[in-house]
Amino acid sequence: MANSTSSSGQASFRPALDHARNCEDGNIDAETSQILEAAIADLWRRIEAQPTTYTLTSDEFALFNYFIKRFSGNPVARDAIARYWDNIGRNGGSPTAKT
Numbered sequence: 001m002a003n004s005t006s007s008s009g010q011a012s013f014r015p016a017l018d019h020a021r022n023c024e025d026g027n028i029d030a031e032t033s034q035i036l037e038a039a040i041a042d043l044w045r046r047i048e049a050q051p052t053t054y055t056l057t058s059d060e061f062a063l064f065n066y067f068i069k070r071f072s073g074n075p076v077a078r079d080a081i082a083r084y085w086d087n088i089g090r091n092g093g094s095p096t097a098k099t
Helices: 014-021 030-049 058-066 075-090
Strands: none
Touching (some): 030 075
């Protein structure tokens, strides 16, 4: 069963994430920060809505990984990451959103 997410906005955070990762000093502008904060809040709501079944896409995993310290020690986050890696293994290295 695929995740119940809309594709609009799904990868709109990707340019902001790439920009943030490429900031050598780690300081990102307010607009980039706002985009990323909104994206991680939306993603976390989706994970919490399906805490035992939500499977991250590769873009979602990249975003989640950027904020990984925020979720340190959280069992729901740990399980979501494990499902992502399990899903990659089942799909021959191709991260698709299937549960």
